[in-house]
Amino acid sequence: MTTENTINYLDHVPGVLQRFEAASIEIGKTELAPGLRHLVELRASQINQCAYCVKMHTGEALKDGESHQRLERITVWRHVDDFTAAETAAFAWTEALTGLGIDTDYAALRADLRAHFSESEISALTSAVAMINLWNRIQVSNH
Structure with missing residues (x-):
């Protein structure tokens, strides 16, 4: 949900947003599997309560062949067997870098x-x- 007093950042810092977009494109050219990228972007967006991004990344994942069941259960990934060991390692990393907990053991992750x-x-x-x-x-x- 947005309010009437939102700020259009593109109007005020277009060069910054263009560079962010360019960085996003470069990340897409890396070895990171697109399906995994969808999942970690969705998980981070859920944690950050970004409704716009949750909707966008869910749609992208579905378009690229991800299942509704896995997407519905990503919030409880620790308690289901829908995800591979590699995906769960990526989710743990995503959550650690999103939450930045003081007691996080980054070396173990x-x-x-x-x-x-x-x-x-x-x-x-x-x-x-x-x-x-x-x-x-x-x-x-x-918001």
Whole structure:
């Protein structure tokens, strides 16, 4: 939901938003699987309560062949067996980088990621999580 006093950032900082978009495009050119990117962007958007982005990433995931069941259960990924070990490692990383908890053991999370992904893929995943958090914050600022 947006209010009548929203700010059109594109009107005021178009160069910044264009660079954010360019960065998003570059992330799409990395080794990160598009399906996994949809899932982590959706999970971060859920955590950040960005309704616009949740709707957008759900639609993109469905368009690319993701199932309704998995998308409905992503919020409870720790309690279901719908996701692979690699996906759950990516979700844990996404949640850690989105919430930035003071007690988070990033070394343990990186070790789990390394069991499933190359350093190049981890770098792309980290970039995707950072970028969706940035977009979520811009969008949520107009709720």
